[in-house]
Amino acid sequence: MDMQAPAETVLSNARIVLDGEVMTGAVRMQGREIADVSPGAARGEDMGGDLLIPGLIxxxxxxxxxxxxxxxxxxxxxxxxxxxxxxxxxxxxxxxxxxxxxxxxxxxxxxxxxxxxxxxxxxxxxxxxxxxxxxxxxxxxxxxxxxxxxxxxxxxxxxxxxxxxxxxxxxxxxxxxxxxxxxxxxxxxxxxxxxxxxxxxxxxxxxxxxxxxxxxxxxxxxxxxxxxxxxxxxxxxxxxxxxxxxxxxxxxxxxxxxxxxxxxxxxxxxxxxxxxxxxxxxxxxxxxxxxxxxxxxxxxxxxxxxxxxxxxxxxxxxxxxxxxxxxxxxxxxxxxxxxxxxxxxxRGRIAPGMKADMVRVTMLGDTPVVRAVWSQGRRVA
Incomplete structure (x- = not known):
C-alpha cells in the first residue's frame, strides 16, 4: 500500500471547524502535516462549502x-x-x-x-x-x-x-x-x-x-x-x-x-x-x-x-x-x-504543525455524511 502523502494539497472553500469558531477558508497540507490555515479564497480542491473537521479520535x-x-x-x-x-x-x-x-x-x-x-x-x-x-x-x-x-x-x-x-x-x-x-x-x-x-x-x-x-x-x-x-x-x-x-x-x-x-x-x-x-x-x-x-x-x-x-x-x-x-x-x-x-x-485540531488528519462532512438534514477523509495527508476514504 502506498503510504506516501502528496507533497502538497490545498483544500479550499471549506467551512473549517477551529477552536471556538467556524471559518470559511482553506487548509494547505504539506506531506503529513498541516502547513497553513487561511481565511478567504484560495486555489485548490474546492470543498463546495462543506465542513472540514479534524479526524475523529x-x-x-x-x-x-x-x-x-x-x-x-x-x-x-x-x-x-x-x-x-x-x-x-x-x-x-x-x-x-x-x-x-x-x-x-x-x-x-x-x-x-x-x-x-x-x-x-x-x-x-x-x-x-x-x-x-x-x-x-x-x-x-x-x-x-x-x-x-x-x-x-x-x-x-x-x-x-x-x-x-x-x-x-x-x-x-x-x-x-x-x-x-x-x-x-x-x-x-x-x-x-x-x-x-x-x-x-x-x-x-x-x-x-x-x-x-x-x-x-x-x-x-x-x-x-x-x-x-x-x-x-x-x-x-x-x-x-x-x-x-x-x-x-x-x-x-x-x-x-x-x-x-x-x-x-x-x-x-x-x-x-x-x-x-x-x-x-x-x-x-x-x-x-x-x-x-x-x-x-x-x-x-x-x-x-x-x-x-x-x-x-x-x-x-x-x-x-x-x-x-x-x-x-x-x-x-x-x-x-x-x-x-x-x-x-x-492531532485533534486543524492548525499548522498538526497531523493532516481531516474529514470533509456535508449535511443531509440533521445527518452528517462523510465525503472524504485524510489520514496524515493521504486520502483514505
Missing part, C-alpha cells in the same frame, strides 16, 4: 472484537478482520483509534472466555509495520480484575506495544454497570444461551474470582499502566467512593460512569468523563444506567466514544452540536479533548 471501541468474532463461536481470520476494521473506521472519519482488547480471562466450562489480546496485538502491529493500515492504531487494554489471568496477561505487554490506555474494569455481578442483576442475566443469557443452572454457576464463579484476585489485579493494572507509559482509566464508576478510589490511583479518564453522582464526583476530582455515542443517540443506556444526554445537559460530558457502533461517533457530535448550539465545542468532544486526555499533542 476513538478511545474505546469493541469493533475489532466484533470483526474477529462476527457471531458467537465463529472465529474470523485475524488479518482480514483487522483490515476490515481499519477500513470501516476510516470510512466514518476516525483517523486515530485505541483498539480495545480485553486482558484477563475466565477459564470455565460455562460462560468463560479465553485470552486473546497478546496474539491479536502482535498481528495488528505486524500489519502496521507492513504499511497495510489506513489510520493510526494504539492499544487500549481493558483490564478485567474479575478474572483468573490478568497479571500474567499484562506481563506479556511492554512499552513497545503502543499501549495508550489501560482501563481498570470490574464486571463482578451485582455492581457498577450491572447493579441490576436482571439486566445482566438478560445480557449474558441472550449472548451465551446459558441454562438457569449455568447462569448461577457463572455468577458464583465470577464472585469467587473477584474475592480471590481483585485486590492483586487492581495493583497489577496500576503498575502496568505506569510501565507502559499509558493513561489509566476507570470503568463504570457508580458512587463517589468509586471515584475517590480512581482519583487515588491517579486516574484522569472515566469511561461510562453509571450515575450522575459519579460524573459529578469525576468533575470535582479533575477526571474527564467519557460516555458512549449509542447511549446519546438512543436516548439512554442499554444497561439502564445514566443517560449521556442528561450528563451533556448538566455540563458533565467531556468525551464521546463510539463504543460498539463506529459511525455513531460522528453522528453523536452533531447531536451534541444541536443540543448545545455550539459546533466547535461538540466536535472537540471527539477530537481535541480525547487527544488531550491521552497525551496526543500532534
Amino acid at each position: 476513538e478511545l474505546h471501541t469493541d469493533n475489532l472484537e466484533r470483526h474477529i468474532q462476527p457471531r458467537p463461536r465463529v472465529n474470523w481470520p485475524h488479518d482480514a478482520a483487522i483490515l476490515a476494521h481499519d477500513g470501516e473506521l476510516a470510512s466514518v472519519g476516525i483517523t486515530t483509534v485505541f483498539d480495545a482488547m480485553r486482558v484477563g480471562s475466565v477459564p470455565s466450562e460455562h460462560g468463560g472466555y479465553e485470552a486473546y489480546a497478546r496474539g491479536l496485538a502482535s498481528e495488528l502491529m505486524q500489519l502496521r509495520a507492513a504499511n497495510a493500515l489506513k489510520i493510526s492504531h494504539f492499544l487500549h487494554l481493558r483490564a478485567e480484575v474479575c478474572s483468573a489471568t490478568l497479571a500474567d496477561e499484562l506481563a506479556q505487554f511492554g512499552p513497545e506495544d503502543r499501549v495508550g490506555i489501560v482501563s481498570l474494569m470490574d464486571h463482578t455481578p451485582g455492581q457498577r454497570q450491572f447493579r441490576d442483576m436482571s439486566k445482566l442475566k438478560a445480557y449474558v443469557q441472550g449472548k451465551r444461551s446459558l441454562t438457569e443452572a449455568q447462569w448461577q454457576e457463572h455468577v458464583a464463579n465470577l464472585k469467587a474470582l473477584r474475592e480471590a484476585n481483585g485486590a492483586a489485579h487492581e495493583a497489577a493494572t496500576v503498575a502496568a499502566a505506569g510501565r507502559f507509559g499509558a493513561v489509566l482509566a476507570s470503568h463504570d464508576d457508580t458512587t463517589e467512593a468509586h471515584v475517590a478510589t480512581s482519583a487515588g490511583y491517579g486516574i484522569r479518564l472515566a469511561e461510562f460512569p453509571t450515575t450522575q453522582e459519579a460524573a459529578r464526583a469525576c468533575k470535582a476530582h479533575g477526571i474527564a468523563v467519557m460516555m458512549g455515542a449509542p447511549n446519546l443517540i438512543r436516548g439512554g443506556s442499554h444497561s439502564g444506567n445514566v443517560a449521556a444526554q442528561a450528563l451533556a445537559e448538566a455540563d458533565l460530558l467531556d468525551i464521546v466514544s463510539s463504543d460498539y457502533v463506529p459511525s455513531a461517533l460522528l453522528t453523536s457530535a452533531f447531536r451534541l452540536a444541536r443540543m448545545w448550539d455550539d459546533l466547535p465545542r461538540a466536535i472537540a468532544c471527539v477530537t481535541a479533548t480525547p487527544a488531550k486526555a491521552t497525551g496526543l499533542t500532534d
Whole structure:
C-alpha cells in the first residue's frame, strides 16, 4: 500500500471547524502535516462549502472484537478482520483509534472466555509495520480484575506495544454497570444461551474470582499502566467512593460512569468523563444506567466514544452540536479533548504543525455524511 502523502494539497472553500469558531477558508497540507490555515479564497480542491473537521479520535471501541468474532463461536481470520476494521473506521472519519482488547480471562466450562489480546496485538502491529493500515492504531487494554489471568496477561505487554490506555474494569455481578442483576442475566443469557443452572454457576464463579484476585489485579493494572507509559482509566464508576478510589490511583479518564453522582464526583476530582455515542443517540443506556444526554445537559460530558457502533461517533457530535448550539465545542468532544486526555499533542485540531488528519462532512438534514477523509495527508476514504 502506498503510504506516501502528496507533497502538497490545498483544500479550499471549506467551512473549517477551529477552536471556538467556524471559518470559511482553506487548509494547505504539506506531506503529513498541516502547513497553513487561511481565511478567504484560495486555489485548490474546492470543498463546495462543506465542513472540514479534524479526524475523529476513538478511545474505546469493541469493533475489532466484533470483526474477529462476527457471531458467537465463529472465529474470523485475524488479518482480514483487522483490515476490515481499519477500513470501516476510516470510512466514518476516525483517523486515530485505541483498539480495545480485553486482558484477563475466565477459564470455565460455562460462560468463560479465553485470552486473546497478546496474539491479536502482535498481528495488528505486524500489519502496521507492513504499511497495510489506513489510520493510526494504539492499544487500549481493558483490564478485567474479575478474572483468573490478568497479571500474567499484562506481563506479556511492554512499552513497545503502543499501549495508550489501560482501563481498570470490574464486571463482578451485582455492581457498577450491572447493579441490576436482571439486566445482566438478560445480557449474558441472550449472548451465551446459558441454562438457569449455568447462569448461577457463572455468577458464583465470577464472585469467587473477584474475592480471590481483585485486590492483586487492581495493583497489577496500576503498575502496568505506569510501565507502559499509558493513561489509566476507570470503568463504570457508580458512587463517589468509586471515584475517590480512581482519583487515588491517579486516574484522569472515566469511561461510562453509571450515575450522575459519579460524573459529578469525576468533575470535582479533575477526571474527564467519557460516555458512549449509542447511549446519546438512543436516548439512554442499554444497561439502564445514566443517560449521556442528561450528563451533556448538566455540563458533565467531556468525551464521546463510539463504543460498539463506529459511525455513531460522528453522528453523536452533531447531536451534541444541536443540543448545545455550539459546533466547535461538540466536535472537540471527539477530537481535541480525547487527544488531550491521552497525551496526543500532534492531532485533534486543524492548525499548522498538526497531523493532516481531516474529514470533509456535508449535511443531509440533521445527518452528517462523510465525503472524504485524510489520514496524515493521504486520502483514505
